[in-house]
Amino acid sequence: MTESLSAAELAGWRAYIESSQLLLTRLEEDLRAGSALSFADYHVLVLLSETPGQRLRMGELANRLVFSPSRLTYQISAMQRRGLVARQTCPGDRRGQEAVLTAAGLLALREAAPAHLAAVRAYLMDDLDDAEIACLTRVFQRLGARLRADRTAPLAR
Template sequence: MTEGLDTARLAAWRAYVESSQLLLTQLEEELRDASGLSFADYHVLVLLSEVPGQRLRMGELANRLVFSPSRLTYQISSMQRRGLVTRQACPEDRRGSEAVLTAAGLLALREAAPHHLASVRAHLMDDLDDDEVACLTRVFERLGRRLRAARDASTANASR
C-alpha cells in the first residue's frame, strides 16, 4: 500500500490543487471575456508567435501543449475556422503538417495579451515577493523537467 502524506505535505497538496484550479478558472474567464480566446487558444498563439516563421509541426506543438494528437487536431481546426491559424504541409516533409500563425491570429494575441497579463499580475504575481517568485520558478522548472523526461521515456518505450 502507498504511504500517505504527512500533514504539512497534504496541506500543501490540497492548497496547490484547489488554488491552481481557482486561478486557472479565473484567468480563463477573464481571457474569454476580454478577447473571446480560450486559454488553449492563447497558449497556441503564444507558442506560434515565439518560433521562427511562426509555424510548428503539429507533433511538436502537441508535445509543447501536452495535448494528444486528436485534441490538437480539434484545437487547430477550431482556431482555423476563426482565421487564427492555418494548417500547411511541411516544406521539408510533405507527409507532416504545420500549424501556422495568421495575421489575424497575431493581432488577436496582441490585443489579448495586455488584458491577460494584467489578470496574471492581479491574481498571482503581484501577491508574490521576489523570493517566492524564485522559489516557484525553481520548483516548477524542476517538476517540468522531471515530468517531461518521464513522458519522453514513456513515449519512447511505447514506440518500441
C-alpha cells in the same frame, strides 16, 4: 501500499490543487470575456508567435501544449475556422503538417495580451516577492522537466 502524505504534504497538495484550479478558471473566464479566446487558444497563439516563422510542426506543438494528437487536431481545426491559424504541409517533409500563425491570430494575441498579463499580475505575481517567484520558477521547471522525461514511463507502484 502507497505511503500516505504527511500533514504538511497534504496541506501543500490541497493548497496547490485548489488555488491552481481557481487561478486557471479565473484566467480563462477573464480571457474569454475580454477577447473571446480560450486559454488553449491563447497558449497556441503565444507558442506560435515565439517561434521562427511563426510555425510549429503539429507533433511539436502537441508536446509543448501537453495535448494528445487528437486534442491538438480539434483545437487547431477550431482555430483555423476562426482564421487564427492555418495548417500547411511542412516544407522539408511533405508528410508532416505545421500550424501557422495568421495575421488575424497575431492581432487577436496582441489585443488579448495586455488584459491577460494584467490578470496574471493581479491574480498571482503581485502577491509574490522576488524570492517566491524564483522558488516557484525553480520548483515548476524541475517538476516539468521530470514529468516530461517520465511521460512514457509507467508510475512505479
